[in-house]
Amino acid sequence: MDDNPNILPNIVPVTNLLSLLPKIEVDRLLQFRAEDDMRRALIGRLMIHAFFVTHHGSDWEKLEFSRSEANKPILSILVLIFQKLKPEHLKDVSFNISHHGDWVILAGDTSLESPIRLGVDVMDFQEQVPGESFESFSSCFHEQFTTTELDYMKAAPHDPDAPNSTNNQLKRFYRMWCLKESVVKALGVGIDFNLQSFEFIAQEEETAKPITSTKMRVYEPSDNFKEEGWVFEEALLDDNHCYAIAAHLGTEEEVENGESIMNGSEIQRLGWQELLQDAKPYPHQH
Incomplete structure (x- = not known):
């Protein structure tokens, strides 16, 4: 996704976008000191959620992610245990995210x-x-x-x-x-x-x-x-x-x-409409 520095504030308030993520991810994002870094990381988190919804039938507002020992985002074990989303299927989903300059990119196994x-x-x-x-x-x-x-x-x-x-x-x-x-x-x-x-x-x-x-x-x-x-x-x-x-x-x-x-052949360049088309706010954020 092309992260034009002027897009995010003009399209939708950042606080509205943060409501689309669980509190643990919001807290991590708010630790960024540089606004540009926070924006790229925020887009990355939204892309991960969109990937699981689009390609693996997950419910946006039920997804939560933790970190591996190497600080790599992984699907939370609590999601695998308590969601009826075929845990044996989700645990094998490989995905990775990167952001630098004007771009945020995700690679995922579909x-x-x-x-x-x-x-x-x-x-x-x-x-x-x-x-x-x-x-x-x-x-x-x-x-x-x-x-x-x-x-x-x-x-x-x-x-x-x-x-x-x-x-x-x-x-x-x-x-x-x-x-x-x-x-x-x-x-x-x-x-x-x-x-x-x-x-x-x-x-x-x-x-x-x-x-x-x-x-x-x-x-x-x-x-x-x-x-x-x-x-x-x-x-x-x-x-x-x-x-x-x-x-x-x-x-x-x-x-x-x-x-x-x-x-x-499977590369998709997402705009904001495509990225957020299935997004839902997380309940009980406070």
């Missing part, structure tokens, strides 16, 4: 034909300090990328229309960062995870059309993190934002099916 792990990340390219060289900027992240990945960034072709020669290098940096973050989020691990234990090999440049050709090498495989079974989808949302979705599907057959599904 088929549930087999267990899947999902992670998604979106990045705004405009984060480099003006006038700072790419070498200076990227030197702060050498411990997060492999030599192969850093070489890929540095080898980006010069863009004659860019204000400086680092434009495409920076885009490649954020592309790699998106991919790293999507895997970390799919695994559900913490920020201390070794990001150099795996690397990405890009087969083609990112465009507005989603691609699934990127491959990953895993140098420290484990039962929780194997090289086999991963599919990645990437694309540009606009001139300044990219996203990456990581999906661990399991078998090679499932990977082949996943590559045909993760091709951007």
